[in-house]
Amino acid sequence: MKTICVDEQEITRQIVKDIEQDEIAKAVKKLRQQATNSNELLPAWLSKTADALENNDWGILSEDFINMNFIGKNGYFLIIGPYQINRQSQPKRALSAIYGKIHDNQEPSIEQLENLCREKFGKLSHSIPINLSFTEIASCGNVSGESGEAFIVPNGWYFSNIVCGPALNNAKEQQQRFLGSSRECILKVFEYETANLLLGPLEDELNGERYRHMDTQVHEAGHASGLGFDFKIKHNLFQNYTYGGVEEWRADSLGFEFAACILPAQEAGKLVAVNFCIRFGLDAHRLGGIEKDTDVYASLISLEYLFQNDAVYVTKNGQLALRNLTYPGLLEAVELHRTHALSLTRRELTLKSPTGFFPLYNVDIHPSTQSIFQGLVMERCQGIWTKLQ
Template sequence: MKTVCIEEQELTKQIVQEIQKGEVDKAVKKLRQQAANSSLLPPSWLLKTADALEHNNWSILSEEFINMDFIGKNGYFLIIAPYRISRQCQGKVTLSAIYGKMHDNQEPSIEQLEHLIREKFGNLNQPIPVNLSFTEIASCGNVCGESGEAFIVPNGWPFPNSVCGPALNNAKEQGRRFSGSSRECIQKIFEYETANLLLGPLEDEINGERYRHVDTQVHEAGHASGLGFSFKDKNLLFQNYSYAGVEEWRADSLGFEFAACTLPAQEAGKLVAVNFCIRFGLDAHRLGGLEKDTDVYASLVSLEYLFQNDAIYVTKNGQLALRNLSYPGLLQAVELHRAQALSLTRRELNLKSPTGIFYLYKVDIHPSTQSIFQALVMERCQGLWAKLQ
C-alpha cells in the first residue's frame, strides 16, 4: 500500500509539471490514468478536471469545489484550473495547479463565528468561507512561489459561485515569506522590542501555524459580515482599489473583534501581531503601491487608526513603536479599528441602495500618516520584495 501511495504521489507531481510546461494533453491523459486507481484523490474530481481541461468548461467543477469533495480521505487534494490574481489594478489569469495535503485544524468553529455575527449585526447574509490550511507538495502558475498567492481566495477560480467554496492557506509558502523578507521588513520598520513582540507568534514553532490559520479564519468571518463579500463582488461594489482596500481593513478589524470575543486577550493579541506582520511586512510592499494596490491601501488604513488611537509613535531613530508592549496591549491598540469596523458594517446594513458603499467606504487619511507610511514602511523595505507584484 505504501508503494502504491508513493507511486500515486509521483504521478500527481508529474501532472503538475505537465501543466507548468503547457502540456495539457499529457496532463489530461495522466489524470484519467490516475483516476482509474486513485487511493489518495477522489476519482470523480480527477475525471471532471480532465474534462474541464479538455473542453475549457470549468462549471463542471463548481459543485464539488463548493462542497469540498475535491479533498481525498487523507487530506490530499489537487486543483487544476485558471486562477486570477490582481496586481497593480491589473488582472492576471494563468492556468494553475496546486497539489497538497490539508491540515486537521478546525478552530475557531464556523458555528461560533456565525453566532457572533448574528449577535452583533442581527443576521448573516452569506456563509462564512471556510479557511483550510495545507502543506504544498507541488504547484505552478498563479498559486506558486513568491509572485503567486500564498492565501488562495475562492473567487480567484473560474468555477461558478466559487466564492462559496473554501479559501486555501499555503502554510509552507506563508512560512517561507515570514521567515525571509517579511521578518526583515518588520525589523526595519519597527523598533527592536515592538518588532520582537510582533514576530513572536510567528516564530513559535509549536503554535505559529495555528496562529496563521486562526487569523485568516476570523478575517474570512469579517468578509461575510454585513452585506457580505459575495454580494458586493457580484454587484461590482469594488470598483477601485480603495473600496477593496477598505473592505480588507474592515475584515481585518472585525477579525480582531471576533478574536477578542472568543479568545483570552493574550491569544487575541497574538492574532493582531500576525495580522500586522502580514500587512506591514508583506502587503505594504506590493509593487502597485498606494495608488493601485488593494492590500497596500488596507495597510495604510490600519496605520491611520493606530495613530488615531494613539497606540503607536515614531521614535527618534525613525522607527515605529507600540506604546503598550504586551499582547493584551496590542489588542487594546486596535480598539478603534474594531469600533469603526462595527459601526461601518451596521451602517452598510442600513443602506437603501448598495451603491451607498461608495460613500461609506472612504477613509480620511491624514497627510502625515501617508508620509510616514511611504518613508518609514514602503521606502525602508525597497528591494526586499523585488519579486512581489
C-alpha cells in the same frame, strides 16, 4: 503500499509539471489514469478536472469545489484551473495547479463565528467560507511561489465566477514569507522590542501555524459580515482599489473583534500581531503601491487608525514603536479599528441602494500618515521583496 503511495505522488507532481509546461494533453491522460488508480485523490474530481481541461469548461467543477468534494483520503487534494490575482489594479489570470495535504485544524469553529456575526449585526448574509490550511507538495501558476498567492481565495478560481467555497492557506509558503522577507521588513520598520513582540507568535514552533490559521479564519468571518463579500462582488462594488482596501481593512478589524470575543486577550493580541506581520511585512510592499494596490491601501488604513488611537509613535531612529509592549496591549491598540469597523458594517446593512456603498467606503488618510507610510514602511523595505507583484 508505501511504494504505490510514493508512485502516486510522483505522478501527481508530473501532472502539475505538465500544467506548468502547457502540456495539457499529457495532463489529461495522467488525470484519467489517476482517476482509475488513485488511492489518495477522489476519482470523480479527477475525471471532472480532466474534462474541464479538455473542453475548457470549468463550470463543471463548481459544485464539487463549493461542497469540498475535492479532498481525498487523508486530506490529499489536487486543484487545477484558471486562477486570477490582481496586481497594480490589473487582473492577471493563469492556468494554475496546487497539490497538497489539508491539515486537521477546526479552530475557531464556523458555527461559533456565525453566531458571533448574528449577535453583532442581527443577521448573517451568507455562510462564512471555511479556511483550510494545507502543506504544499507541488504547485504552478498564480498559486505558486513568492509571486503567487499563499492565501488562495475561492473567488480567484474560474469556476463559474463563484465566490463560495473554501479558502486555502498555504502553510509552507506562508512560513517561508513570514520568516524570510516579511521578518526582515518587520525588523526594519519597527523598533527592536516592538518587532520581537509582533514576530513572536510566528516564531512559535508549536503554535505558529495555528495562529496563522486562526487569523485567516476570523478574517473570512469579517468578509462575510454585513452585506457580505459575495453581495459586493455580484454588484460590482469594488470598482477601484480603495473600496477593496477598505473591505480588507474592515475584514481585518472585525477579525480582531471576533478574536477578542472568543479568546483571552493574550491570545487575541497574538492574532493582531500575525495580521500586522502580514500587512506591514508583506502587503505594504506590493509593487502597485498606495495608488494601485488593494492590500497596500488596507495596510495604510491600519496605520492611520493606530495613529488615531495613539497606539504607535515614531522613534528618534525613525522606526515605528508600540506604546504598550504586551499582547493585551496590542489588542487595545486596535480598539479604534474594531469600533469603526463595527459601525461601518452596521451602517452598510441600512443602505437602501447598493450605490450608497461608495460614499460609505471612504476613509480619510491624514497626509502625515501617508508620508510616514511611504518613507518608514515602503521605502525602507525596497529591494527586500524582489518578486512580489
